[in-house]
Amino acid sequence: MNSADRPLEDLPGFMLRRAANDAMGALADRLTAIDLRISDSTLLILLDQHDALTAADIGRKLDIKRANMVPLLNRLEDAGLVARRPVDGRSQAIELTKDGRKKLSEANAIVHAFEADLLERVPPEHREHLLPALRAISGID
Amino acid sequence: MNSADRPLEDLPGFMLRRAANDAMGALADRLTAIDLRISDSTLLILLDQHDALTAADIGRKLDIKRANMVPLLNRLEDAGLVARRPVDGRSQAIELTKDGRKKLSEANAIVHAFEADLLERVPPEHREHLLPALRAISGID
DNA sequence: TATTGTTATACTCTATAACTATA
DNA sequence: TATAGTTATAGAGTATAACAATA
Numbered sequence: 001m002n003s004a005d006r007p008l009e010d011l012p013g014f015m016l017r018r019a020a021n022d023a024m025g026a027l028a029d030r031l032t033a034i035d036l037r038i039s040d041s042t043l044l045i046l047l048d049q050h051d052a053l054t055a056a057d058i059g060r061k062l063d064i065k066r067a068n069m070v071p072l073l074n075r076l077e078d079a080g081l082v083a084r085r086p087v088d089g090r091s092q093a094i095e096l097t098k099d100g101r102k103k104l105s106e107a108n109a110i111v112h113a114f115e116a117d118l119l120e121r122v123p124p125e126h127r128e129h130l131l132p133a134l135r136a137i138s139g140i141d
Numbered sequence: 142m143n144s145a146d147r148p149l150e151d152l153p154g155f156m157l158r159r160a161a162n163d164a165m166g167a168l169a170d171r172l173t174a175i176d177l178r179i180s181d182s183t184l185l186i187l188l189d190q191h192d193a194l195t196a197a198d199i200g201r202k203l204d205i206k207r208a209n210m211v212p213l214l215n216r217l218e219d220a221g222l223v224a225r226r227p228v229d230g231r232s233q234a235i236e237l238t239k240d241g242r243k244k245l246s247e248a249n250a251i252v253h254a255f256e257a258d259l260l261e262r263v264p265p266e267h268r269e270h271l272l273p274a275l276r277a278i279s280g281i282d
Numbered sequence: 283t284a285t286t287g288t289t290a291t292a293c294t295c296t297a298t299a300a301c302t303a304t305a
Numbered sequence: 306t307a308t309a310g311t312t313a314t315a316g317a318g319t320a321t322a323a324c325a326a327t328a
Contacts, residue, residue, distance in 0.1 A: 005249060007190055008183065013164055013256050015275040017179075020161030021204070022279050023154055037294080038158075042149065049148055056309060063162070068296065070311060090304040090309045108146060115154050122274045129270035133263045134156040138163050166296095178317080197286060209319065211288060231286040231327045 016137070027114050034106045035079075039064070039072060041107040044081065047096050048104055054091045055084075076100075157278070168255050175247045176220075180205070180213060182248040185222065188237050189245055195232045196225075217241075 008014045028038055036044075042062060047053060053061075059069045073094065076082045081100035084092045096104060122130055149155045169179055177185075183203060188194060194202075200210045214235065217223045222241035225233045237245060260268055 005186065005189065005253075008186060009276065009281060010272070011252070011256050012272050012275065013168060013252070013259050014183065015272060015279060015281075016157075016161045016259075017165055018204070019275040019278040020157050024158055027154060039295085042155065045146065045149060048146065054309080063159070064295095065297065066308095066310065067298080067312080088305075088309095092310075111152070111154070112146075115152050118154050118157075118278065121280075122277045126270040126274040126277070129267040130274045131151070131153050131156060133267040133271045133274070134153065134160040135150065136263045136267070137160040137259065138156060139262075140150060140156075180318085195286080205318095206320070207285095207287070208289080208321080229286095229328075233287075 023118055027111070030110050030114055031107070034103065034110065036103070036107055040076060040081075041111055043072065043076065044096065044100060044104040044107050045111065047082065047094060047100075052087075052093050054087065055094055056091065058094060164259055168252070171251050171255055172248070175244065175251065177244070177248055181217060181222075182252055184213065184217065185237065185241060185245040185248050186252065188223065188235060188241075193228075193234050195228065196235055197232065199235060 024038060031038060031041055039062070043058060046058060046061060050057075050061075055069050055073060056066060058064070059066050064072065073082065073084065077084060079099075080097055081103050083095050083097050085095055087093045119127055119130070165179060172179060172182055180203070184199060187199060187202060191198075191202075196210050196214060197207060199205070200207050205213065214223065214225065218225060220240075221238055222244050224236050224238050226236055228234045260271070263271055
């Protein structure tokens, strides 16, 4: 036992991992009600907020490798939620279908309720600092 | 495009996932220098801070299912870093070996440097709020 | 009866290498 | 030459079910 070292609960990195795992586990559970995974819902929300994204665009924005976009898009296309539309000889735009927009509205309801519940858990005095801190860690702004 | 919805970067849950993924990817990269995974280093640090933990104890503290403790402990035992010692007919204490304590000190150096760098990225006015917010999300205190 | 350690298994996410076709 | 989409594959984390032995 080395008392000079801080317990794991005092390490921001460890707690970041634990908080993310707990929170994402809870979100994944809620999303099973509409047969979506977290990455599915994220992709639908992203498509709703940007026009004319290609598969490679999505991969870059969501930190998903090109190779891993394929099964993800196959699954969403098989479910009838998105469609691939060639924009030139090698790129394809990914677009929400009518069913996709319907599923998106269900996903938005679940995700936003989840986000509200998540913030609710954070004591008010720390609440406004969470997003800026997380953005800084991710290298955004 | 639904402008009523906030972009993904404004959702704490999404940014929590992204920050954790980015940070843990960076930590995992650093730990490859001493041939450890994140879960390995976490287990070594935990063993250093508590006496006489059984495999089931560790699983509960680190949120690792009993079944998944087996390959983890096998790997660390094969590497000579921990030893299993039966404490009764069904439980076994997990103990750091001499090599394990040496590896632990290397892991502590890497982990604490990483934690310092992580906090450094967070603007000072948000820094002290990060840990309490993450603890609250994880359901600690 | 509940718990421990274990085996087997499966699913998700992620990562790399290699290939074809196109800009 | 660089990029896009694809295939195949492997690693890592995680989940459940079932079993024997023990508390």
